[in-house]
Amino acid sequence: MDEILKNQTFGIHAIAAAGSVALGAALTYPLDTIKVLIQVGSGSSKQLTTVQVLNRVQTLSGNSGIYSGLGWLMLGRIFGVGARFGTYEILTAFYKDGREDNYVYVSEAFMAGIASGAVESLISSPFELIKLRAQVTSASRIRSSAAVIDKTALAPLMARLLPGYSPDMRTLDHYVGLLSTLTGKHPNMTGALKEYPWMMSGSGRAPSVCDVRRPLDIISLEGWGALWRGLRSGVVRDSIFGGVFFSSWQFLHQAMLEWKAVDMNPPPRSDEEIGPLSPLAVSLAAGFSGSIAAAASHGFDTAKSRSQCIVLPKFISMERRLLKWKLPGKRFERLTGIHPADRNILLRGIWTRMARSGLASFVIVGGYFLGVDCLASK
The missing domain is CATH 1.50.40 (Mitochondrial carrier fold)
Structure with a gap:
Protein backbone atom coordinates (compact mmCIF):
# COMPACT_ATOMS: atom_id res chain seq x y z
CA MET A 1 0.00 0.00 0.00
CA ARG A 141 11.56 35.31 -47.04
CA ILE A 142 11.41 31.98 -48.85
CA ARG A 143 12.86 31.82 -52.34
CA SER A 144 10.37 31.78 -55.18
CA SER A 145 10.01 28.57 -57.15
CA ALA A 146 11.17 30.32 -60.35
CA ALA A 147 14.70 30.58 -58.99
CA VAL A 148 15.17 26.88 -58.39
CA ILE A 149 15.52 23.87 -60.64
CA ASP A 150 13.51 20.72 -60.71
CA LYS A 151 14.28 18.44 -57.78
CA THR A 152 14.78 15.53 -60.16
CA ALA A 153 17.84 17.30 -61.58
CA LEU A 154 19.69 17.27 -58.26
CA ALA A 155 23.16 15.78 -58.13
CA PRO A 156 23.32 12.52 -56.12
CA LEU A 157 25.76 13.92 -53.56
CA MET A 158 23.63 17.01 -52.97
CA ALA A 159 20.49 14.91 -52.62
CA ARG A 160 22.15 12.83 -49.90
CA LEU A 161 23.40 15.83 -47.95
CA LEU A 162 20.14 17.78 -48.03
CA PRO A 163 17.17 15.84 -49.44
CA GLY A 164 14.56 17.91 -51.24
CA TYR A 165 16.76 21.00 -51.56
CA SER A 166 17.36 22.72 -54.92
CA PRO A 167 20.17 25.19 -55.60
CA ASP A 168 19.62 28.62 -57.11
CA MET A 169 20.34 28.02 -60.79
CA ARG A 170 20.62 31.72 -61.61
CA THR A 171 23.44 32.13 -59.15
CA LEU A 172 25.02 28.87 -60.27
CA ASP A 173 24.95 29.93 -63.91
CA HIS A 174 26.49 33.25 -62.92
CA TYR A 175 29.45 31.54 -61.27
CA VAL A 176 29.82 29.16 -64.20
CA GLY A 177 30.00 32.22 -66.44
CA LEU A 178 32.80 33.63 -64.31
CA LEU A 179 34.74 30.40 -64.82
CA SER A 180 34.19 30.35 -68.59
CA THR A 181 37.34 32.39 -69.16
CA LEU A 182 39.44 29.58 -67.70
CA THR A 183 40.84 26.93 -69.98
CA GLY A 184 39.22 23.57 -69.47
CA LYS A 185 38.18 20.51 -71.36
CA HIS A 186 35.28 19.45 -69.18
CA PRO A 187 32.21 18.85 -71.37
CA ASN A 188 29.66 19.74 -68.65
CA MET A 189 30.95 22.41 -66.28
CA THR A 190 27.55 23.03 -64.67
CA GLY A 191 27.02 19.36 -63.88
CA ALA A 192 30.51 19.09 -62.44
CA LEU A 193 30.02 22.09 -60.16
CA LYS A 194 26.75 20.66 -58.89
CA GLU A 195 28.66 17.64 -57.60
CA TYR A 196 30.68 19.74 -55.17
CA PRO A 197 29.05 20.23 -51.75
CA TRP A 198 30.27 23.83 -51.42
CA MET A 199 28.29 24.74 -54.55
CA MET A 200 25.07 23.45 -53.01
CA SER A 201 23.56 26.93 -52.87
CA GLY A 202 25.02 27.88 -56.24
CA SER A 203 27.21 30.59 -54.72
CA GLY A 204 29.73 28.61 -52.71
CA ARG A 205 28.05 29.56 -49.44
CA ALA A 206 26.17 27.22 -47.15
CA PRO A 207 22.37 26.95 -47.57
CA SER A 208 20.13 29.25 -45.59
CA VAL A 209 18.83 28.40 -42.13
CA CYS A 210 15.37 28.24 -43.71
CA ASP A 211 16.50 25.25 -45.80
CA VAL A 212 18.20 23.41 -42.90
CA ARG A 213 15.65 23.51 -40.10
CA ARG A 214 14.31 19.96 -39.86
CA PRO A 215 16.17 17.48 -37.59
CA LEU A 216 16.92 15.04 -40.43
CA ASP A 217 18.26 17.84 -42.65
CA ILE A 218 20.47 19.16 -39.86
CA ILE A 219 21.92 15.73 -39.13
CA SER A 220 22.41 14.94 -42.83
CA LEU A 221 24.17 18.17 -43.79
CA GLU A 222 25.84 19.27 -40.56
CA GLY A 223 26.21 16.03 -38.61
Whole structure:
Protein backbone atom coordinates (compact mmCIF):
# COMPACT_ATOMS: atom_id res chain seq x y z
CA MET A 1 0.00 0.00 0.00
CA ASP A 2 2.84 2.38 0.88
CA GLU A 3 4.49 1.74 -2.48
CA ILE A 4 1.26 2.59 -4.32
CA LEU A 5 0.91 5.85 -2.40
CA LYS A 6 4.54 6.76 -3.07
CA ASN A 7 4.16 6.08 -6.78
CA GLN A 8 0.93 8.07 -6.87
CA THR A 9 2.59 11.00 -5.11
CA PHE A 10 5.51 10.91 -7.53
CA GLY A 11 3.11 10.85 -10.47
CA ILE A 12 1.17 13.84 -9.13
CA HIS A 13 4.33 15.91 -8.74
CA ALA A 14 5.65 14.84 -12.17
CA ILE A 15 2.39 15.75 -13.93
CA ALA A 16 2.15 19.07 -12.11
CA ALA A 17 5.75 19.93 -12.92
CA ALA A 18 5.46 19.01 -16.62
CA GLY A 19 2.19 20.90 -16.96
CA SER A 20 3.54 24.04 -15.29
CA VAL A 21 6.68 24.04 -17.48
CA ALA A 22 4.59 23.60 -20.64
CA LEU A 23 2.23 26.39 -19.53
CA GLY A 24 5.11 28.73 -18.78
CA ALA A 25 6.74 28.03 -22.15
CA ALA A 26 3.49 28.60 -24.05
CA LEU A 27 2.62 31.87 -22.29
CA THR A 28 6.07 33.39 -22.72
CA TYR A 29 6.88 32.05 -26.19
CA PRO A 30 6.04 35.28 -28.08
CA LEU A 31 8.61 37.07 -25.91
CA ASP A 32 11.15 34.34 -26.70
CA THR A 33 10.56 34.71 -30.45
CA ILE A 34 10.98 38.48 -30.24
CA LYS A 35 14.16 38.06 -28.20
CA VAL A 36 15.69 35.56 -30.63
CA LEU A 37 14.91 37.64 -33.73
CA ILE A 38 16.37 40.76 -32.13
CA GLN A 39 19.53 38.84 -31.25
CA VAL A 40 20.14 37.23 -34.64
CA GLY A 41 18.76 40.07 -36.78
CA SER A 42 20.61 42.96 -35.18
CA GLY A 43 24.07 44.10 -36.17
CA SER A 44 26.62 46.48 -34.72
CA SER A 45 25.17 49.32 -36.81
CA LYS A 46 21.47 48.48 -36.52
CA GLN A 47 19.12 47.17 -33.87
CA LEU A 48 15.71 45.70 -34.51
CA THR A 49 12.86 46.86 -32.33
CA THR A 50 9.98 44.82 -31.01
CA VAL A 51 7.54 46.52 -33.38
CA GLN A 52 9.75 45.78 -36.39
CA VAL A 53 10.05 42.12 -35.42
CA LEU A 54 6.31 41.70 -34.94
CA ASN A 55 5.49 43.41 -38.22
CA ARG A 56 7.99 41.27 -40.12
CA VAL A 57 6.73 38.00 -38.65
CA GLN A 58 3.10 38.93 -39.22
CA THR A 59 3.80 39.96 -42.81
CA LEU A 60 5.76 36.84 -43.77
CA SER A 61 4.17 34.13 -41.61
CA GLY A 62 0.95 35.53 -40.20
CA ASN A 63 -0.09 35.64 -36.56
CA SER A 64 0.82 31.98 -36.08
CA GLY A 65 4.44 32.69 -36.99
CA ILE A 66 5.10 34.08 -33.53
CA TYR A 67 4.55 30.53 -32.18
CA SER A 68 6.72 28.75 -34.76
CA GLY A 69 8.80 26.06 -33.02
CA LEU A 70 6.75 26.09 -29.81
CA GLY A 71 6.51 22.28 -29.64
CA TRP A 72 10.29 21.86 -29.67
CA LEU A 73 10.73 24.43 -26.92
CA MET A 74 8.07 22.83 -24.72
CA LEU A 75 9.66 19.40 -25.12
CA GLY A 76 13.14 20.74 -24.40
CA ARG A 77 11.97 22.77 -21.43
CA ILE A 78 10.20 19.83 -19.82
CA PHE A 79 13.36 17.71 -19.93
CA GLY A 80 15.75 20.60 -19.29
CA VAL A 81 13.95 22.23 -16.37
CA GLY A 82 13.25 18.81 -14.89
CA ALA A 83 16.97 18.02 -15.03
CA ARG A 84 17.81 21.42 -13.52
CA PHE A 85 15.54 21.08 -10.50
CA GLY A 86 16.27 17.36 -10.11
CA THR A 87 20.03 17.87 -10.09
CA TYR A 88 19.66 20.78 -7.68
CA GLU A 89 17.57 18.73 -5.24
CA ILE A 90 20.05 15.84 -5.35
CA LEU A 91 23.05 18.09 -4.69
CA THR A 92 21.39 20.09 -1.94
CA ALA A 93 20.34 16.83 -0.26
CA PHE A 94 24.03 16.15 0.35
CA TYR A 95 24.48 19.63 1.82
CA LYS A 96 21.51 19.23 4.17
CA ASP A 97 22.49 15.74 5.29
CA GLY A 98 23.07 15.72 9.04
CA ARG A 99 21.77 19.22 9.71
CA GLU A 100 18.96 19.63 12.21
CA ASP A 101 17.36 22.66 10.56
CA ASN A 102 17.42 21.26 6.99
CA TYR A 103 19.07 24.51 5.88
CA VAL A 104 20.93 25.33 2.64
CA TYR A 105 23.33 28.27 2.55
CA VAL A 106 23.26 30.74 -0.33
CA SER A 107 26.77 29.77 -1.43
CA GLU A 108 25.75 26.11 -1.50
CA ALA A 109 22.67 26.95 -3.57
CA PHE A 110 24.91 28.86 -5.98
CA MET A 111 27.29 25.92 -6.49
CA ALA A 112 24.43 23.44 -6.89
CA GLY A 113 22.76 25.80 -9.35
CA ILE A 114 25.91 25.99 -11.49
CA ALA A 115 26.07 22.20 -11.78
CA SER A 116 22.33 21.87 -12.46
CA GLY A 117 22.50 24.54 -15.16
CA ALA A 118 25.29 22.69 -16.96
CA VAL A 119 23.21 19.50 -16.98
CA GLU A 120 20.21 21.40 -18.33
CA SER A 121 22.28 22.86 -21.15
CA LEU A 122 23.45 19.45 -22.34
CA ILE A 123 19.88 18.15 -22.48
CA SER A 124 18.06 21.12 -23.97
CA SER A 125 20.61 22.24 -26.59
CA PRO A 126 19.27 20.12 -29.51
CA PHE A 127 15.70 21.29 -28.90
CA GLU A 128 16.83 24.92 -28.76
CA LEU A 129 18.62 24.63 -32.10
CA ILE A 130 15.56 23.34 -33.94
CA LYS A 131 13.31 25.84 -32.17
CA LEU A 132 15.55 28.77 -33.06
CA ARG A 133 15.73 27.87 -36.74
CA ALA A 134 11.94 27.60 -36.87
CA GLN A 135 11.69 31.08 -35.36
CA VAL A 136 14.19 32.54 -37.84
CA THR A 137 12.30 30.90 -40.73
CA SER A 138 9.08 32.59 -39.63
CA ALA A 139 10.74 35.99 -40.21
CA SER A 140 12.61 35.10 -43.42
CA ARG A 141 11.56 35.31 -47.04
CA ILE A 142 11.41 31.98 -48.85
CA ARG A 143 12.86 31.82 -52.34
CA SER A 144 10.37 31.78 -55.18
CA SER A 145 10.01 28.57 -57.15
CA ALA A 146 11.17 30.32 -60.35
CA ALA A 147 14.70 30.58 -58.99
CA VAL A 148 15.17 26.88 -58.39
CA ILE A 149 15.52 23.87 -60.64
CA ASP A 150 13.51 20.72 -60.71
CA LYS A 151 14.28 18.44 -57.78
CA THR A 152 14.78 15.53 -60.16
CA ALA A 153 17.84 17.30 -61.58
CA LEU A 154 19.69 17.27 -58.26
CA ALA A 155 23.16 15.78 -58.13
CA PRO A 156 23.32 12.52 -56.12
CA LEU A 157 25.76 13.92 -53.56
CA MET A 158 23.63 17.01 -52.97
CA ALA A 159 20.49 14.91 -52.62
CA ARG A 160 22.15 12.83 -49.90
CA LEU A 161 23.40 15.83 -47.95
CA LEU A 162 20.14 17.78 -48.03
CA PRO A 163 17.17 15.84 -49.44
CA GLY A 164 14.56 17.91 -51.24
CA TYR A 165 16.76 21.00 -51.56
CA SER A 166 17.36 22.72 -54.92
CA PRO A 167 20.17 25.19 -55.60
CA ASP A 168 19.62 28.62 -57.11
CA MET A 169 20.34 28.02 -60.79
CA ARG A 170 20.62 31.72 -61.61
CA THR A 171 23.44 32.13 -59.15
CA LEU A 172 25.02 28.87 -60.27
CA ASP A 173 24.95 29.93 -63.91
CA HIS A 174 26.49 33.25 -62.92
CA TYR A 175 29.45 31.54 -61.27
CA VAL A 176 29.82 29.16 -64.20
CA GLY A 177 30.00 32.22 -66.44
CA LEU A 178 32.80 33.63 -64.31
CA LEU A 179 34.74 30.40 -64.82
CA SER A 180 34.19 30.35 -68.59
CA THR A 181 37.34 32.39 -69.16
CA LEU A 182 39.44 29.58 -67.70
CA THR A 183 40.84 26.93 -69.98
CA GLY A 184 39.22 23.57 -69.47
CA LYS A 185 38.18 20.51 -71.36
CA HIS A 186 35.28 19.45 -69.18
CA PRO A 187 32.21 18.85 -71.37
CA ASN A 188 29.66 19.74 -68.65
CA MET A 189 30.95 22.41 -66.28
CA THR A 190 27.55 23.03 -64.67
CA GLY A 191 27.02 19.36 -63.88
CA ALA A 192 30.51 19.09 -62.44
CA LEU A 193 30.02 22.09 -60.16
CA LYS A 194 26.75 20.66 -58.89
CA GLU A 195 28.66 17.64 -57.60
CA TYR A 196 30.68 19.74 -55.17
CA PRO A 197 29.05 20.23 -51.75
CA TRP A 198 30.27 23.83 -51.42
CA MET A 199 28.29 24.74 -54.55
CA MET A 200 25.07 23.45 -53.01
CA SER A 201 23.56 26.93 -52.87
CA GLY A 202 25.02 27.88 -56.24
CA SER A 203 27.21 30.59 -54.72
CA GLY A 204 29.73 28.61 -52.71
CA ARG A 205 28.05 29.56 -49.44
CA ALA A 206 26.17 27.22 -47.15
CA PRO A 207 22.37 26.95 -47.57
CA SER A 208 20.13 29.25 -45.59
CA VAL A 209 18.83 28.40 -42.13
CA CYS A 210 15.37 28.24 -43.71
CA ASP A 211 16.50 25.25 -45.80
CA VAL A 212 18.20 23.41 -42.90
CA ARG A 213 15.65 23.51 -40.10
CA ARG A 214 14.31 19.96 -39.86
CA PRO A 215 16.17 17.48 -37.59
CA LEU A 216 16.92 15.04 -40.43
CA ASP A 217 18.26 17.84 -42.65
CA ILE A 218 20.47 19.16 -39.86
CA ILE A 219 21.92 15.73 -39.13
CA SER A 220 22.41 14.94 -42.83
CA LEU A 221 24.17 18.17 -43.79
CA GLU A 222 25.84 19.27 -40.56
CA GLY A 223 26.21 16.03 -38.61
CA TRP A 224 25.10 15.00 -35.14
CA GLY A 225 27.46 17.48 -33.51
CA ALA A 226 25.47 20.38 -34.94
CA LEU A 227 22.66 19.65 -32.46
CA TRP A 228 25.00 20.86 -29.72
CA ARG A 229 26.35 23.89 -31.59
CA GLY A 230 27.14 26.76 -29.26
CA LEU A 231 27.56 24.34 -26.36
CA ARG A 232 30.35 26.38 -24.75
CA SER A 233 28.30 29.55 -24.51
CA GLY A 234 25.22 27.49 -23.64
CA VAL A 235 26.90 25.76 -20.69
CA VAL A 236 28.26 29.06 -19.38
CA ARG A 237 24.86 30.71 -19.84
CA ASP A 238 22.87 28.01 -18.05
CA SER A 239 25.49 27.59 -15.31
CA ILE A 240 25.37 31.30 -14.51
CA PHE A 241 21.59 31.31 -14.78
CA GLY A 242 21.22 28.30 -12.48
CA GLY A 243 23.69 29.62 -9.91
CA VAL A 244 22.20 33.11 -9.73
CA PHE A 245 18.62 31.81 -9.86
CA PHE A 246 18.87 29.31 -7.01
CA SER A 247 21.13 31.45 -4.81
CA SER A 248 18.91 34.54 -5.10
CA TRP A 249 15.79 32.43 -4.64
CA GLN A 250 17.28 30.85 -1.51
CA PHE A 251 18.25 34.30 -0.21
CA LEU A 252 14.74 35.68 -0.77
CA HIS A 253 13.15 32.56 0.70
CA GLN A 254 15.21 32.86 3.88
CA ALA A 255 14.50 36.60 4.12
CA MET A 256 10.75 35.97 3.88
CA LEU A 257 10.98 33.27 6.55
CA GLU A 258 12.79 35.64 8.91
CA TRP A 259 10.22 38.36 8.21
CA LYS A 260 7.42 35.94 9.00
CA ALA A 261 9.10 34.92 12.26
CA VAL A 262 9.46 38.50 13.58
CA ASP A 263 6.16 38.56 15.49
CA MET A 264 6.20 34.93 16.60
CA ASN A 265 6.35 34.34 20.35
CA PRO A 266 8.33 32.40 21.42
CA PRO A 267 10.90 32.86 18.64
CA PRO A 268 11.15 29.76 16.42
CA ARG A 269 14.26 27.63 16.77
CA SER A 270 14.20 26.32 13.18
CA ASP A 271 12.58 26.99 9.83
CA GLU A 272 10.19 24.08 10.35
CA GLU A 273 8.61 25.89 13.30
CA ILE A 274 7.96 28.99 11.17
CA GLY A 275 5.86 27.03 8.71
CA PRO A 276 5.64 27.16 4.92
CA LEU A 277 5.38 30.37 2.96
CA SER A 278 2.41 31.16 0.76
CA PRO A 279 2.66 29.84 -2.84
CA LEU A 280 2.21 33.38 -4.16
CA ALA A 281 5.20 34.66 -2.19
CA VAL A 282 7.38 31.77 -3.34
CA SER A 283 6.28 32.28 -6.95
CA LEU A 284 7.04 36.00 -6.85
CA ALA A 285 10.48 35.28 -5.42
CA ALA A 286 11.11 32.77 -8.21
CA GLY A 287 10.02 35.28 -10.86
CA PHE A 288 12.29 37.98 -9.47
CA SER A 289 15.19 35.52 -9.28
CA GLY A 290 14.56 34.44 -12.87
CA SER A 291 14.80 38.04 -14.10
CA ILE A 292 18.08 38.62 -12.26
CA ALA A 293 19.54 35.36 -13.56
CA ALA A 294 18.50 36.24 -17.12
CA ALA A 295 20.25 39.61 -16.91
CA ALA A 296 23.43 38.02 -15.56
CA SER A 297 23.63 35.40 -18.31
CA HIS A 298 22.19 37.27 -21.29
CA GLY A 299 25.47 37.93 -23.10
CA PHE A 300 26.14 34.23 -23.43
CA ASP A 301 22.55 33.64 -24.54
CA THR A 302 23.10 36.04 -27.44
CA ALA A 303 26.34 34.27 -28.38
CA LYS A 304 24.58 30.90 -28.37
CA SER A 305 21.62 32.12 -30.42
CA ARG A 306 23.85 33.65 -33.09
CA SER A 307 26.03 30.55 -33.34
CA GLN A 308 22.99 28.28 -33.74
CA CYS A 309 21.79 30.49 -36.60
CA ILE A 310 24.84 29.53 -38.70
CA VAL A 311 24.73 26.55 -41.07
CA LEU A 312 28.10 24.79 -40.98
CA PRO A 313 28.23 21.71 -43.25
CA LYS A 314 30.13 18.77 -41.85
CA PHE A 315 32.72 18.77 -44.64
CA ILE A 316 33.73 22.30 -43.57
CA SER A 317 33.92 21.16 -39.95
CA MET A 318 36.14 18.27 -41.02
CA GLU A 319 38.44 20.61 -42.95
CA ARG A 320 38.76 22.85 -39.90
CA ARG A 321 39.73 19.91 -37.73
CA LEU A 322 42.30 18.70 -40.27
CA LEU A 323 43.79 22.19 -40.63
CA LYS A 324 43.70 22.68 -36.83
CA TRP A 325 41.66 25.83 -37.27
CA LYS A 326 41.76 28.02 -34.16
CA LEU A 327 38.75 29.85 -32.85
CA PRO A 328 38.94 33.64 -33.29
CA GLY A 329 38.96 36.08 -30.44
CA LYS A 330 40.63 36.46 -27.09
CA ARG A 331 41.14 33.58 -24.68
CA PHE A 332 37.98 34.33 -22.68
CA GLU A 333 35.94 34.53 -25.87
CA ARG A 334 37.31 31.23 -27.14
CA LEU A 335 36.56 29.49 -23.85
CA THR A 336 33.01 30.82 -23.62
CA GLY A 337 32.09 30.58 -27.32
CA ILE A 338 31.70 34.32 -28.00
CA HIS A 339 32.59 35.45 -31.52
CA PRO A 340 34.64 38.68 -31.64
CA ALA A 341 32.19 40.20 -34.14
CA ASP A 342 29.41 39.95 -31.52
CA ARG A 343 31.16 41.95 -28.80
CA ASN A 344 29.02 45.06 -29.25
CA ILE A 345 25.66 43.30 -29.53
CA LEU A 346 25.73 40.86 -26.63
CA LEU A 347 23.12 42.82 -24.66
CA ARG A 348 20.57 43.05 -27.47
CA GLY A 349 17.15 41.86 -26.31
CA ILE A 350 18.10 41.77 -22.63
CA TRP A 351 14.87 43.38 -21.38
CA THR A 352 12.75 40.96 -23.38
CA ARG A 353 14.63 37.99 -21.96
CA MET A 354 14.37 39.34 -18.41
CA ALA A 355 10.61 39.69 -18.81
CA ARG A 356 10.30 36.22 -20.35
CA SER A 357 12.43 34.48 -17.71
CA GLY A 358 10.74 36.28 -14.83
CA LEU A 359 7.24 35.51 -16.06
CA ALA A 360 8.13 31.91 -16.95
CA SER A 361 9.67 31.27 -13.51
CA PHE A 362 6.61 32.75 -11.80
CA VAL A 363 4.22 30.62 -13.87
CA ILE A 364 6.28 27.43 -13.46
CA VAL A 365 6.50 27.64 -9.66
CA GLY A 366 2.96 28.94 -9.20
CA GLY A 367 1.52 26.44 -11.66
CA TYR A 368 3.36 23.63 -9.91
CA PHE A 369 1.85 24.46 -6.51
CA LEU A 370 -1.60 24.89 -8.04
CA GLY A 371 -1.32 21.63 -10.00
CA VAL A 372 -0.24 19.65 -6.93
CA ASP A 373 -3.12 21.04 -4.86
CA CYS A 374 -5.69 20.25 -7.57
CA LEU A 375 -4.40 16.73 -8.23
CA ALA A 376 -3.91 15.87 -4.56
CA SER A 377 -7.44 16.99 -3.68
CA LYS A 378 -8.84 14.46 -6.16
